[in-house]
Amino acid sequence: MANGKESGSAAPPLLDLTIDNITPNTIRINSQARDARLKYVMARLVSHLHDFARETRLSTDEWMAGLNFLIACGKICSDVRNEFILLSDVLGLSLLVDSINHPKPPLGTEGSVLGPFHTHDAPTLPNGASMTSDPEGEPMLALCTVRDTQGRPVPGVKIDIWETDSSGHYDVQHADRSAPSERAVLVSDDDGRFWFQGIKPVSYPIPHDGPVGKLLQLLNRHCWRPAHVHFMFEKEGWDHLITALYIRGDPYETSDAVFGVKKSLVIDLGKVDADTAAKYGVQEGSWLLKHDFVLTTQEETEKLRDQNAVEALKKLGLHNLKLVDHLPVPDVD
Amino acid sequence: MANGKESGSAAPPLLDLTIDNITPNTIRINSQARDARLKYVMARLVSHLHDFARETRLSTDEWMAGLNFLIACGKICSDVRNEFILLSDVLGLSLLVDSINHPKPPLGTEGSVLGPFHTHDAPTLPNGASMTSDPEGEPMLALCTVRDTQGRPVPGVKIDIWETDSSGHYDVQHADRSAPSERAVLVSDDDGRFWFQGIKPVSYPIPHDGPVGKLLQLLNRHCWRPAHVHFMFEKEGWDHLITALYIRGDPYETSDAVFGVKKSLVIDLGKVDADTAAKYGVQEGSWLLKHDFVLTTQEETEKLRDQNAVEALKKLGLHNLKLVDHLPVPDVD
Numbered sequence: 001m002a003n004g005k006e007s008g009s010a011a012p013p014l015l016d017l018t019i020d021n022i023t024p025n026t027i028r029i030n031s032q033a034r035d036a037r038l039k040y041v042m043a044r045l046v047s048h049l050h051d052f053a054r055e056t057r058l059s060t061d062e063w064m065a066g067l068n069f070l071i072a073c074g075k076i077c078s079d080v081r082n083e084f085i086l087l088s089d090v091l092g093l094s095l096l097v098d099s100i101n102h103p104k105p106p107l108g109t110e111g112s113v114l115g116p117f118h119t120h121d122a123p124t125l126p127n128g129a130s131m132t133s134d135p136e137g138e139p140m141l142a143l144c145t146v147r148d149t150q151g152r153p154v155p156g157v158k159i160d161i162w163e164t165d166s167s168g169h170y171d172v173q174h175a176d177r178s179a180p181s182e183r184a185v186l187v188s189d190d191d192g193r194f195w196f197q198g199i200k201p202v203s204y205p206i207p208h209d210g211p212v213g214k215l216l217q218l219l220n221r222h223c224w225r226p227a228h229v230h231f232m233f234e235k236e237g238w239d240h241l242i243t244a245l246y247i248r249g250d251p252y253e254t255s256d257a258v259f260g261v262k263k264s265l266v267i268d269l270g271k272v273d274a275d276t277a278a279k280y281g282v283q284e285g286s287w288l289l290k291h292d293f294v295l296t297t298q299e300e301t302e303k304l305r306d307q308n309a310v311e312a313l314k315k316l317g318l319h320n321l322k323l324v325d326h327l328p329v330p331d332v333d
Numbered sequence: 334m335a336n337g338k339e340s341g342s343a344a345p346p347l348l349d350l351t352i353d354n355i356t357p358n359t360i361r362i363n364s365q366a367r368d369a370r371l372k373y374v375m376a377r378l379v380s381h382l383h384d385f386a387r388e389t390r391l392s393t394d395e396w397m398a399g400l401n402f403l404i405a406c407g408k409i410c411s412d413v414r415n416e417f418i419l420l421s422d423v424l425g426l427s428l429l430v431d432s433i434n435h436p437k438p439p440l441g442t443e444g445s446v447l448g449p450f451h452t453h454d455a456p457t458l459p460n461g462a463s464m465t466s467d468p469e470g471e472p473m474l475a476l477c478t479v480r481d482t483q484g485r486p487v488p489g490v491k492i493d494i495w496e497t498d499s500s501g502h503y504d505v506q507h508a509d510r511s512a513p514s515e516r517a518v519l520v521s522d523d524d525g526r527f528w529f530q531g532i533k534p535v536s537y538p539i540p541h542d543g544p545v546g547k548l549l550q551l552l553n554r555h556c557w558r559p560a561h562v563h564f565m566f567e568k569e570g571w572d573h574l575i576t577a578l579y580i581r582g583d584p585y586e587t588s589d590a591v592f593g594v595k596k597s598l599v600i601d602l603g604k605v606d607a608d609t610a611a612k613y614g615v616q617e618g619s620w621l622l623k624h625d626f627v628l629t630t631q632e633e634t635e636k637l638r639d640q641n642a643v644e645a646l647k648k649l650g651l652h653n654l655k656l657v658d659h660l661p662v663p664d665v666d
Contacts, residue, residue, distance in 0.1 A: 013587035013588070014594065015586075015587055015594055016594075016595050016596055017425070017432075017592045017595075018432055019433060022425045022429050022592065025592070026424060026592070029552075029588075030552050030554070032553040032554055033551060033553050038551060038552070041389050041391075041395065042552065044385050044388050044389050045385060045424075046424055046425065048381035048384060049424060049426055050426065050429055052377050052378060052381045053426060053429050053430055054429070054433070054649065055649060055651060055661075056374050056377050056660075056661065057433055057638075057646075059659075059660060060430060060431070062374065063421070067415070067417040070407060071407050071410045071415070071417055073407060074407005074408055075410070077404045077407065077408070084400040084403050084404055085400060091359060092356070092358070092379065092383065093382055093386060093396075094396075095355055096352060096355050097386055097393060097396045099350075099351055099352045100386065100387070100390055101392060101393045218366060219362075219363050219365060219366045219375065220365040220366050220367060221362060253348075254346035255347055259347055259355065259358070259359070261347065262348065262350075263349055305390075308352075309390045312387065312390070313388075313390075316387065316388060318388060326392075327389075327390060328388075328390055
C-alpha cells in the first residue's frame, strides 16, 4: 500500500462487535498501518489470538490469569534475567524461530537455543586463555575449528562462549556478581582454530523461582537442561550461528526443558594426553572437548531460507504472498 | 486422565526438533499436566503460537522486538495501570472474551469492555449522592433501574460506577490521587432503582505514553474512546454484567479504540426539568441520564453459554470435546 491508495484499508465503522465479526474488524482497523509487513504480522497475530479464545471458549478468569502471568513475567525481568525468552524457550517458540531463520545445508553446524543468559560484557580473551574462575569446576580444554562447507578454515570469526559454573549457575544468577565469569569472546586464528580453558559443563535447572517455573510445575514438567556449552559465531558475510554442544550421556539428554538438543550437537569428551597438556599448558588427564564447527555464508542461508519460506507458505495454503527483505507480505499489486 | 493412566501422556524423547515436529512434541510434553482444561488450553496456545511463527516466518529480530514489547508492558504495569488489559482491549480480545462469557438473551443489557480503570476502593454511597469532585464537570443526574428479563425490579444489586473527570482522566491517572473520585458503589432499592449525581462524560484517549500507545501509532490508529460511563452489576444468582453507556453523537462513536460500543448502549442525554430538580436536589437544566438495565440470571446465562459453546465448537470442527464446568476439555473417555 506504499502507493498511497488508502481506500482498501480505511477504518470500518466499529459498532456491535461480536464473537463472529470482531476478528475481521480488528484486522481491518489494524490494516491502516503503513508498513506491509507489520500489517501481515498483526493480521496473523489477531487471527490466532482470537481463534485461541474461540476454540477454548476462554473464561474471564482464565483471561485474567493469563494477563497476570504476563505481568509477573515482565516484573521479574531485569538486565540479567529475561523471563520472556525463558517462556519462549519452554513453549518451543525459540527453537522454532531459530529453525526458520537459520536453516542449514547438510554440512552446516546446526543451531540451538540462545537461552536467556548471553551477556554483552564477556571479556575478549586470547586463544588458550582460561575463562573460568571456578575452582570447584573440573578443568576442560577445548580445541575447536571453524570451517566453511567446503572445509576451508574461516579466520577472524568472533566466537562468544558461555557456560554455567560447577554449581549449575551462570555468573549473572549470582547476586554478588562483580565481573563476568565462565564466559569469553575469542577470535578464530588464520587456520580457523580457537581454543580455551573452561570447565566440564553440568546439567542445571532453568530459573524456576518465577512465573515460568510455576507454569512448568503446573504442566508436570521438569526444568532441567542437559550439560552444555553455548557458542555464538559472528562474522560479516556469514550466517550468525547460535548453537551449543551437549555432553553425551546426560540424564536430560532427551528431555531438555527448552528443546535445544540435536544429535549432531551431542559430543563425547575425551581426556588431555601428555603432549597436549604440555602444548597448551594444562594438566594431563583434564577433560578435552574437540569440535569442528561449520559456518554457512549469509548468502547461502538467505537463499535456503527464501526457498523454505516459499515452499512452506505454499504447503500452508497461504497464497498471494511475496517475500520482501526475505519476509512474507501480502502481494497486493 | 484423572484415572491415573499416564502412559498416553508420557514425555516423548526430545531430540532433533524441527519446524515441522516441534509443535506435536511441545504439546505432548505439556500434556503431562494433570488438569485436563490446562492441557487443552496449552495445546491450543502452542498450536496457535507456532502457526503464527510459521505463517509469518517470524524473524529473529521480530521475535526479540515482540519479547521486548511484552517486557515494556510488564514494566509499566502498576497497582493503578494494567497495560496488558489495554493491549487485550486494543486487539479486540477483551470484547471477544466478554462476548463468549456473557452472552445475552434478546432482552438482556449487552456488555462492554471493563477497561483498565476499575478499582476496588470506590466508596459505597447512598442513592442520590454525588460521586464527583470535579468542579469543571457539567453536572449530570442519573436515574436508572435494574430489572430482570420479565421486567421485574431486581433490588439489592451492587452497582459499581466509574467515569473520567472533565479532563478525560480517571482519578488513578493523576499522580497526586489521594482518594477515589468520579467513582462509587450504589445498591439498587426495593423498586430496582438507583440514582446518583456525576458529570457528563467526555471522550478521552486511552493511555498512550506506553508500549500500547506506540503500537497504535505504528498501526496508524487513534487512541480515543467515545464519552461513556462504566457500570458493573453484581448480585448472587445473577450474571455479572460489565457494561457502559455511550453518549450519542460522539466523534468516536463508531471508531472506539477498544471496540466497546454497541448500538443498544448508545443513549441520548436529556435535561433535568424543574420538578425533577426539586425532587433530587439538583439544578434545573443539568444533564439527565435515564436508563433501564436488564440483568439475566446466572442460570440462563450459563445455559446460553453452554449452548453457544457446543454450537461454536461443532462449527469450528472441534469434535471429541466435552464441557466440564462450562469449559471445553478433550473427551478422552
